[in-house]
Amino acid sequence: MGSSNSSPPTPDYDRPWRSINWSEDGQTLLKTVTSFQPGNPEVNPLRILLHGPVGAGKSSFFNSVNSALQGKITTRALANSTLNDDRTFTLECKTFKVKNERPGSFFPFAFIDIAGMDKKIGIKTDDIKKLLKGHIKDGYTFNPLKPITKEDNLKYNNNPFLKDKIHCLVAVLPANTVSMINEEMIWQMREVREKARDLGIPQVIIMTKVDEVCPLVKENLKKIYTSKKIKQKMEECSNKLGVPVSCIYPVKNYHEENNTNTTADILILDALKNILNFANDYVEDQEDS
Numbered sequence: 001m002g003s004s005n006s007s008p009p010t011p012d013y014d015r016p017w018r019s020i021n022w023s024e025d026g027q028t029l030l031k032t033v034t035s036f037q038p039g040n041p042e043v044n045p046l047r048i049l050l051h052g053p054v055g056a057g058k059s060s061f062f063n064s065v066n067s068a069l070q071g072k073i074t075t076r077a078l079a080n081s082t083l084n085d086d087r088t089f090t091l092e093c094k095t096f097k098v099k100n101e102r103p104g105s106f107f108p109f110a111f112i113d114i115a116g117m118d119k120k121i122g123i124k125t126d127d128i129k130k131l132l133k134g135h136i137k138d139g140y141t142f143n144p145l146k147p148i149t150k151e152d153n154l155k156y157n158n159n160p161f162l163k164d165k166i167h168c169l170v171a172v173l174p175a176n177t178v179s180m181i182n183e184e185m186i187w188q189m190r191e192v193r194e195k196a197r198d199l200g201i202p203q204v205i206i207m208t209k210v211d212e213v214c215p216l217v218k219e220n221l222k223k224i225y226t227s228k229k230i231k232q233k234m235e236e237c238s239n240k241l242g243v244p245v246s247c248i249y250p251v252k253n254y255h256e257e258n259n260t261n262t263t264a265d266i267l268i269l270d271a272l273k274n275i276l277n278f279a280n281d282y283v284e285d286q287e288d289s
């Protein structure tokens, strides 16, 4: 009886399926990201678009990147928009730059945080396509209930250059509710992804809320790449949007913490490093062609 019953004690956790160096204490990664310079100085900042369902954690991801880079919790993008059907809605396109340590200067990348894609009233696929191509300037309002104004027309760029385009498309999906995202939303997101693919724009998925799907990861974030549950959710995200698992970065956003911590920073900065490399490669390819 004895020996045949002694199966492995922790079936969920064995060897990590993606390697990450937790012991480098985040400093190397921080240095890599903070010293990053785009190959083409005319395309500065690199423009990274965050898109995805309402409440996926887009604003929280930008805030997390900002916090990891500043070494303290920051909340520049308004997160946690509690949504209800009679809300007033301003879908303004807003670019968030990240300050570096020199006063008045910024890192050479910026995030465009747009309101969630929503069935009834949210940003629409066509709007995102215009954004990808660089037609939409900051301050343009995507509001399907409001007619386009003169001011909006001024914020429409008819002749965008490479610097105005989106250089990396980031789909943000929440690990805990990815199974429940409705088909129409997924279909819309795939359409955006396909448009980006046709334009040659690289794309990644940031999978948020990993703490909500795996209690052991919630307790110890370093278990992230040994958790089968996380891997399974990443595969689900990959199948839903058709993005390879290798381009999916699971993160735990800063959303209720008072302080940053090295483990969360490492995941966030690793995702950022890859996004920047993809964006930079795209810009260089566009110049060549």
Ligand SMILES: Nc1nc2c(ncn2[C@@H]2O[C@H](COP(=O)(O)OP(=O)(O)OP(=O)(O)O)[C@@H](O)[C@H]2O)c(=O)[nH]1
Binding pocket: 053, 054, 055, 056, 057, 058, 059, 060, 061, 078, 079, 080, 081, 114, 115, 116, 117, 172, 208, 209, 210, 211, 212, 251, 252, 253, 254, 255, 256
């Ligand atoms: N547990 C957990 N909660 C998170 C995480 N990221 C975001 N949240 C929470 O999820 C909720 C929605 O986050 P937001 O960042 O506002 O989501 P959003 O995608 O910007 O939403 P919209 O702008 O409304 O489309 C907030 O209550 C956050 O605190 C995470 O990694 N883990």
Ligand SMILES: [Mg+2]
Binding pocket: 058, 059, 060, 078, 079, 080, 081, 113, 114, 115, 116
């Ligand atoms: Mg938001």
